[in-house]
Amino acid sequence: MQTTVQSGESLLRDLPRQIVQRGAKAGAGDIVGGVEVEKRRMVRFSNNVVTVVQTWDITSPIIYLGFGTRSIASRLSDTSTAAVDESIQQMLPAVNALPETVESHIPRGPFQYKNVPGLFDSKVPRLEAELMDMVESAINASLAEGAKRVSGVLTSYHTRKSLYTSTGVDASTELTMVEVSLRSFAEDDASGQGVSVSTSLKDFDPEGAGRESGSFAKQSLHPGQGHEGKHNVVFGPSIFANLLNTVAFSASAYAIDAGYSFFADKLGQKVGSEQVTLVDDRLRPAGPGAIPFDDEGHPSQTNNLVAKGTFETVSHDSRTAAKLKTRSTGNATWFSDIGQIVPIPTCLVLDEGDRSREDLFEEAGDGLYITNNWYTRFQNYRTGDFSTIPRDAMFLIRNGKLGPPVKGLRVSDNMIHILQSTRAVSRGRKWMRWWEVDIPTYLGHVLVDRVGITRSTG
Amino acid sequence: MANTYMKPGDQTFDELIGDIRHGVYLKTFMEWNIDDKRFNERYVGHEAYLIENGELTSYVRNPVLELTTPKLYSSVDAVSKEMEFDAGTCGKGDPMQGAPVYEGGPSVRLRNIRLGGGA
Structure with missing residues (x-):
């Protein structure tokens, strides 16, 4: 078997074509060949000094093979044509073992993709x-x-x-x-x-x-113990972005189909207050997570997931769209957690309101200001019952003003209740993305009424 | 900690629940989380049963165990001799890395714990 190892521009140009040729020879009807070349540089620091500096050069060929009622995808770390051949040979028996679903086909091109400004900075x-x-x-x-x-x-x-x-x-x-x-x-x-x-x-x-x-x-020095109960809560951008990531996942046809969505059977229904408009804006200029096309080559779109509280768009790729007799929303995305291409929103934007953060404190009256969290875990994905742990700065709100810091509390509520009880959204948004916010999210502060707060019983 | 578990005791599972007049057996859990000081933790039972007079009787829906770590460990009064383990993955980062772990251990009995749920 002849093998070719490529690099640089020729890799980006030729390998996808070679994948398609090899997939066709293997009998696939629909084939996607892709390659992603990423250079990542990381500087870690702790206790005020740099501790680790690391660079990764990651090249990942992607193979998608469609056989009408069955499909399979694989992502490799080896760019040789021999590795592609070997992977395809491994994918064939695997795809034949899958149960048949509704017949579907990848989008038919060619397409004219929109130029999304600001996604690349040569510096x-x-x-x-x-x-x-x-x-x-x-x-x-x-x-x-x-x-x-x-x-x-x-x-x-x-x-x-x-x-x-x-x-x-x-x-x-x-x-x-x-x-x-x-x-x-x-x-x-x-x-x-x-x-x-x-x-x-x-x-x-x-x-x-x-x-x-x-x-x-x-500001968080000498925190007191917080109290459980139903509290009006002003959520900072970091924690609310984490919660909106679960909303975006719930809007995916994959999550709905797999029973992991609190939006199942709720398309067209009110799932939030009038204040909640959440957009998956994959065409947003300078938007982290924006990209002109999806992993099936479908042009990206701007999709209103939730518009003034109504669940308006289920995110689809071609396979889920065929199953539900609708059209792809251009969200096909390689999802490494499950090793498949599935529809996932990638660039979330929460509509802004006209109030400042301090206005939200005033509207809250008495309550809590929570800036950050980790460990959002669902008790029941279908109902949306969950809890998450505030970490870092958390404060009481007293008489409409920022009060003393508190600790030791947990948000224990339901995502539909959170969305429906959203009273106000601030102006002044920023992009959020970190360990607990996988999908980049652009948002400000958010006031939610009567949020369930619990604490340890002993 | 890739392979940490509680030391087994000398009782069977049946002996563990045998003298419980009224309790709950949390066999598996779904929602869980812990704060970054590992002080406050919470587990919501997935498969859970009522224990009445030493017998597993009916199914219990979503019992919530939300307590501090010292309270949890100081409430242990018996540990079974049988142990069960599963393979798992623990997320580490940044960047994200999956560390293989071996998770499980014996059944553990806690006395006078409050189970609840909701605010």
């Missing part, structure tokens, strides 16, 4: 020592606000992606992103988080993230 791939300077500026800004210890991670991404299909798609794109997430401590139980995410350097603000993180840490 980002060249960042090297500057990344260390950015980390230093973030740490120093946090310390200047009163933090004693600062830790986190700053990462730059440069991704080139090309796609070729048996149905006439020939697409390529180049994307950049740079992000920092840091956590500052003023004492062991006084911490704050700061995040900055951008596709370009001009909107990237590590110093601002450091300031925010350090300021929250300082």
